Amino acid sequence: MSTPLVGIVMGSDSDWPLVQKAAETLKSFGVAFEVRVISAHRTPDLAFAYAGGAEARGLQVLIAAAGGAAHLGGVLAAHTVLPVIGIPVAGGALNGLDALYATLQMPAGIPVATVTLGSAGPVNAALLAVQILGAADPDLRRKFHAYKEELKQKVIEGNAKVNATL
Ligand code: RP5
Numbered sequence: 001m002s003t004p005l006v007g008i009v010m011g012s013d014s015d016w017p018l019v020q021k022a023a024e025t026l027k028s029f030g031v032a033f034e035v036r037v038i039s040a041h042r043t044p045d046l047a048f049a050y051a052g053g054a055e056a057r058g059l060q061v062l063i064a065a066a067g068g069a070a071h072l073g074g075v076l077a078a079h080t081v082l083p084v085i086g087i088p089v090a091g092g093a094l095n096g097l098d099a100l101y102a103t104l105q106m107p108a109g110i111p112v113a114t115v116t117l118g119s120a121g122p123v124n125a126a127l128l129a130v131q132i133l134g135a136a137d138p139d140l141r142r143k144f145h146a147y148k149e150e151l152k153q154k155v156i157e158g159n160a161k162v163n164a165t166l
Contacts, residue, residue: 003058004034006129009050009076011039011066015089018122019065022087025126029143031133034059040066040075047072051079061129064112065122067091070099073112085128086112087121 006026010019016037026033038046054062054076062080064073065087073086086103090096096117104114115124127147134140 002032004032005058005060005133006031006033006063006126007050007054007059007061008033008035008063009038009047009065009072010035011037011041011070011072011089013037015065015067018089018119019087020122021119022063022065022122022126025123026129029126029130029140029147031126031130031140038072040071041069044075047075048079051076054080055082061085061132063087063122063125063129064103065089065125066103067096067099068102070102073103073114074106074110077106077110077112083132084112085125086114087125088114088117090117 008019008022010016023033023035036050038050040047051062059082062076062082062084064076064084066072067089068091070088073084077084088096088099088103090099092098100117103112106112113128115121115128130140130144134144
């Protein structure tokens with residue numbers, strides 16, 4: 001396995017069923033990644049150490065997924081200069097609105113690029129990570145062009161399928 005470029009961090013293993021879609025998406029682009037369960041609240045020292053050491057270990061993008069009072073993205077971003085992408089995880093009494101606002105509403109100076117609630121979130125987090133890496137990697141950009149072409153073909157096929165039923 002080559003050196004991971006993307007670090008996927010989640011606040012709890014209960015987030016994994018959702019977050020594994022980010023891992024699958026990175027895999028489909030051939031991007032090396034690692035996965036960690038680290039909580040900003042339950043293991044603050046680990047969160048600090050992970051973010052603080054990420055750049056030196058060769059990581060280039062961090063993805064942070066958390067639910068509830070979701071401070072993970074912000075805490076990681078506070079301790080690294082790497083770009084951090086936040087995935088708010090739905091659940092609890094507020095059904096993810098709390099995680100969405102907590103991840104999204106960062107003060108100026110500490111950005112966390114927040115993706116949507118739901119299953120599109122981890123997919124888009126991984127795609128955004130691929131796009132960030134692709135800025136300096138023509139091969140990844142080629143793969144992204146092919147990916148967009150696939151999306152386009154699916155819509156064209158969908159159009160044909162719907163019209164075939166008329
Ligand atoms: C957050 O609290 C985690 O990211 C998770 O989404 C949520 C619930 O965690 P568990 O109680 O299931 O461990 O920190």
